[in-house]
Amino acid sequence: MDFKEIEGKWQKIWDENKNLYKADDVGVDSHIDLGRIQGSARTKPKMYVLNEFPYPSGSGLHVGHAFSFTGGDIYARFKRMQGYNVLFPMGWDAFGLPTENYAIKMKRKPQEVTKENTDMFRSQMKKLAFSFDWSREVNTTDPDYYKWTQWIFIKLFEAGLAYKKEMPINWCPSCKTGLANEEVIDGKCERCHAEVSRRNISQWVVKITDYADRLVDGLKDTDFIDKVKTAQINWIGKSEGAKIKFEISSRDVINHVSTKYLEIFTTRPDTLYGATFMVISPEHDLSLELAKSNEEIKKYLIETRKKSEMERTDLNKDKIGVFSGLYAVNPVNNKEIPIWISDFVLASYGTGAIMSVPAHDDRDKEFAVKYNLPIINVYDDEKIINSPLWNGLNKNEAIKKAIEWIKSEGIGEGTNSYHLRDWIFSRQHYWGEPIPMIFCEECAKNHKLQNSNIKHQNEEEKKKYYGWFTVPEDQLPLVLPEVEAYEPTDDGLSPLSRIPEFVNCQCPNCGSDAKRETDTMPNWAGSDWYFLRYIDPFNKDKLIDFDLLKYWGPVDVYIGGDEHNTLHLLYSRFIYQFLYDQGLFPKGLPEPYKMRTSHGVILGPDNQRMSKSRGNVIVPESVADKHGVDVVRMYMMFMGPFEGTMSWNENTLMGVKRFLSKFNIALEYLDNEAKLSILALSTEDKYPEAIVLLNKTIAKVSKDIEEFGYNTAIASLMELLNELHKIRIDESVIPLNVGHRWLMVLSRDNIKKIVKMLAPFAPYTAEELWSYIYKKENHLEEIDSRYVSVHSESWPGVEEKYLIEENMTIPIAINGKVRDQLKLQTSLHGGQANFKHQNEIIEMAKQLPNIKKWLEGKTIVKEIYVEGKMVNLAVV
């Protein structure tokens, strides 16, 4: 049989065997299904292995997916064989722009397109033999699913963590629509090439910043790889400093403004004496106010609006600013310093205003030099401060004193600033979850608000909530209605605004006519809690059952890409922590993911990121059609480390194919009575060295899979067959030119262990071989109902006694260069470090002829013996 027949055959059998990869809820008391408890199932430890669910794009499963899922699949299969009750689910993150844009272009329903795409993805995944538990499939676009996404938003609103705010978006004046950053190319609209500008619109914002400290602290409870922890910590970007209010001077005022103070944030309040000017961002209230009456400022603001934040903070670019005409008073010395407006100061960080200390900040210095502003040093070369109030202190002491002083003067306080910003939750698009909010004009007029949690906040804050009410929970899900056209409206609103039946509703509070929110949620909304739904996918009454979460949580291993290490992972942890705080989750599970690792990236053969426009996309399915699924899976895992970046070039693919062909040859032998007789599938082991090799390999492969070292696990399987092949065997029973002696140097039971080790990597080949062995053992033509899949078998254990080396080779080095080797009996160097043995070994080493030669005429100054590893003699 060729590989296609084998794949088709087993795919069908596995598909029909519904329990093969099914995660079992038997461990959960309230969900015991007596019919399903088998053997020791109840005592199995649980293992939740999670791959990030894909966005089901129209172009199908790409290599990146196949690579990542194969990695997860191997781990899940390995853990299943080790006796874990494994939950390895899959679903679809199906809301989003590409589908929407496709729908607009092709004039098709996104719902239909999504169905087609997910069907395609599912069948491709089944072909690639991913052992997902398909009975738990979820889809973020399913109303039964997004009911709970909406429910989470309501909880956020009720807790005072969701509010409306004017926020800038990219705006294409020609298409009259908001654009994603990705749709803006060099400041121009991707479609019509018109100049893109920033435009403020009122958007729902979620206060993730309330959880900033918690999100950092919680990392202590996780085993995320360091890279991920660092990414999260940097993204949150906590910096300690102070907010300081500067009085705006009344002298020499060119422009009159409504505020008297300018508040800034600085991490270096100790340098206050060196502050010689101030800079505010172009988006600052003060800038906007001044622009109304000052043409120069107005012009500057329009200019900067075109730039992205990245362009603005680019150190290499020329810093350009404009003088505001205002002065502020430096509180430490009452000096008047000018206030400038420049776009290197960002509105989104701190207060959008800084005090400039050109002597101790490169950006400030550059600006000062350009506009000829004074520079005052506050630190001397010894890093001792030179400021009347805090003379002679070092930096940390001075910062502490400065904050105390600011506080005592009543002009500010020590505070933290974060790089993390609140989460803009509104999208003016169709293909997303409708935000379940209702605005009532009548209630707004009467200052009615639903949210009691914000009552303590000031009037200004309160105003934002007047008239806003959540859709009553019993009306969820608020289903996305079908519309005629999917384009946003001319004024940038979501197409939902064109549907009167959707927009018009009754106020849940007073019953008068009200309007629904027409914005939809960002893609992250559905993906930040999906891992919970896999645990309890059909629950009608609750987001998730408490007991089921207690059993399955947290996710033991979460595999995903670096691109999700900040946003998705942070949003997801935030939502989980929030719901946890609401008492919705079992105590003692403060974090959703125990371990997070990131899969690598496969670049195209040209070393570039795969993309349609570059034309370097590899489709895993077509490679599988050519060489077989097992070859593709193994090749991807053998290419390099699972976390690494590597280019797709099929150099080593043939090596993997040759390796797997050795198993196919085994099939030939099993299928042929004459050949079978010489194998005999012996029940006895005649070659002790073969057993030693096998046990070492089992130890190595087990350890490697545990650490995602798939490339080296495969290498040691290859090495095993190579080494077994070299064992000299009784030539009389061997026909000439038998290429694959590994089958003859091991007993049947030990051959089975090799097949088991192959199973996670090459599920089809292993299963086919396993079934042949079963048939031969039981003298059957076909497998019968008693057959147990290799994927349900137990992982081979290591027999420790075979791991002990009888002979030891110790390299002997002179000055760190190996000059000879000392062969020892294991018993000599023993288990423990023993001084007598150490001396003995060094003495023996000195007697070696090659070593003697190197010692002639030299003096030994140091003798090193590292237990069981090496001897080094330092000579002069």
Added chain:
RNA sequence: GCCGCUGUGGUGAAAUUGGUAUACACGUAAGUUUUAGGAACUUAUGGAGCAAUCCGUGGGGGUUCAAGUCCCUCCAGCGGCACCA
């Protein structure tokens, strides 16, 4: 710009985490076997040298008995950056 990562043969990459650098695989060469569809098997394969030996993990410096691994510095490349997901 900010943050993070990587640099080892002709190629993809190993290296027990400070202890014999180059496992495994590709490629190449020679040989065996008259061998259909990217065949199999054996041997060799970092560089220089007849050899003893010397030199070798992006460059330079350092710590150490011992450095691919740790520290400093420089160079090159890659990834992420909040409305793509």
